[in-house]
Amino acid sequence: METENHTVVTEFILLGLTQSQDAQFLVFVLVLIFYLIILPGNVLIILTIRSDPGLTAPLYFFLGNLAFLDASYSFIVAPRMLVDFLSEKKVISYRGCITQLFFLHFLGAGEMFLLVVMAFDRYIAICRPLHYSTVMNPRACYALVLALWLGGFAHSIVQVALILHLPFCGPNQLDNFFCDVPQVIKLACTDTFVVELLMVFNSGLLTLLCFLGLLASYAVILCRIKGHASEGKSKAVSTCTTHIIIVFLMFGPAIFIYTRPFHAFPADKVVSLFHTVIFPLMNPVIYTLRNQEVKTSMRRLLNQHMLC
Numbered sequence: 001m002e003t004e005n006h007t008v009v010t011e012f013i014l015l016g017l018t019q020s021q022d023a024q025f026l027v028f029v030l031v032l033i034f035y036l037i038i039l040p041g042n043v044l045i046i047l048t049i050r051s052d053p054g055l056t057a058p059l060y061f062f063l064g065n066l067a068f069l070d071a072s073y074s075f076i077v078a079p080r081m082l083v084d085f086l087s088e089k090k091v092i093s094y095r096g097c098i099t100q101l102f103f104l105h106f107l108g109a110g111e112m113f114l115l116v117v118m119a120f121d122r123y124i125a126i127c128r129p130l131h132y133s134t135v136m137n138p139r140a141c142y143a144l145v146l147a148l149w150l151g152g153f154a155h156s157i158v159q160v161a162l163i164l165h166l167p168f169c170g171p172n173q174l175d176n177f178f179c180d181v182p183q184v185i186k187l188a189c190t191d192t193f194v195v196e197l198l199m200v201f202n203s204g205l206l207t208l209l210c211f212l213g214l215l216a217s218y219a220v221i222l223c224r225i226k227g228h229a230s231e232g233k234s235k236a237v238s239t240c241t242t243h244i245i246i247v248f249l250m251f252g253p254a255i256f257i258y259t260r261p262f263h264a265f266p267a268d269k270v271v272s273l274f275h276t277v278i279f280p281l282m283n284p285v286i287y288t289l290r291n292q293e294v295k296t297s298m299r300r301l302l303n304q305h306m307l308c
Contacts, residue, residue: 009168009187012097014090017081017177017269028085031277035078038281042071044298045284052297058136059125059239060294062118065145067284069114073107076100077178077276084177094168097179102160104180104276105203108254110152111280112210115247117144119217122243126236127224158202162195176269178276182257196261204259211251218244242290249279249286 018024049055049064077100084090092100124135159181166188174183181199185192218240225236253275257268288294 009094009170009172011091011093011172012179012184012187013173014084014092014177014179015173015175016084016090017273024085027273028082031078032082034278034281035074035082038285039071039074041288042067042074042281042284044301045288045294046071048294048298048301051301055293055297058121058141059118061141062114062121062145063284063287063291063294066111066114066118066287069107069111070280070283073104073111073280074277076103076107081177081277090177092179097174097184098160098163100179101163101181101184102156104156104178105159106152106156108152109155109206110148111250112207112254113148113151114145115214115243115250116210117148118243119214119221120144122240123217123221126221126240155202155206159199162198162202166190166192166195175264176272178272180257180272182264182268200259200261204255207251207254208259211247211255214247214251215244218247238290242287245286246283249283253279 016024017027045067046064049060049067080092080100121136125132128135163181163184166185167190168187169189171187174187176183181203185195185199188195221240222237225233225240253271256271257275288298
């Protein structure tokens with residue numbers, strides 16, 4: 001009897017995005033088309049920045065890192081979701097679930113910290129232009145990237161450590177199309193109030209503070225831009241506007257998911273779809289479409305390969 005009460009869960013059943021076959025097919029086609037078009041675009045951004053000697057400024061270095069992070073992030077959820085759409089039974093092992101959860105928060109937090117670094121870069125470029133080359137030298141840029149990777153790892157390992165200490169001995173149906181903290185915690189065979197509180201602080205509060213800090217920093221930057229001469233002013237405003245758009249796309253869904261107690265809402269799955277699949281692929285593209293230098297370099301790269 002004691003053994004039966006403590007049966008260890010070895011796999012989770014994913015209930016998926018929707019139970020409607022028509023809706024599943026529609027989402028499958030849309031995500032597949034989106035994935036096959038936008039993902040190569042992110043790879044092209046990385047190749048363009050690495051191959052063009054004219055794109056060596058820290059802004060482009062960080063943009064290349066953003067494209068890499070977003071492309072990597074999209075591999076965590078989207079491919080498995082597409083496969084699951086075609087599967088009768090959507091099952092993920094316990095280890096697979098923990099692995100997916102780890103990389104989801106590792107890369108997600110890394111991108112969040114990268115946006116903070118990019119805001120710092122813009123602040124120095126616009127508010128302290130005479131010190132820009134000294135402060136944002138190559139060594140400092142690499143150190144900042146290393147710091148954001150370490151920060152993402154620390155954030156994620158805390159999430160995983162808290163979940164690994166929870167007992168899973170009963171229900172194993174996850175009401176989502178991937179493994180994430182709110183759904184996994186709800187399946188634990190114990191009171192999870194303290195763990196949920198810790199998770200909200202680790203994910204929710206951190207996300208909210210970064211979001212508010214970014215908004216404040218860009219408000220300061222835009223105020224400083226108003227006092228500048230017209231030369232270069234429109235370009236600076238365009239760059240900052242692009243950053244602000246990405247901040248809202250990245251942080252909006254994350255705040256909705258992680259800054260409240262883990263209770264299910266009807267919009268959760270739709271918000272998660274945009275947060276884990278759609279927006280990560282769009283972010284670098286939005287930057288590129290609003291950056292003339294990258295667009296010009298990208299056309300040049302494509303023309304070279306087409307002529308070859």
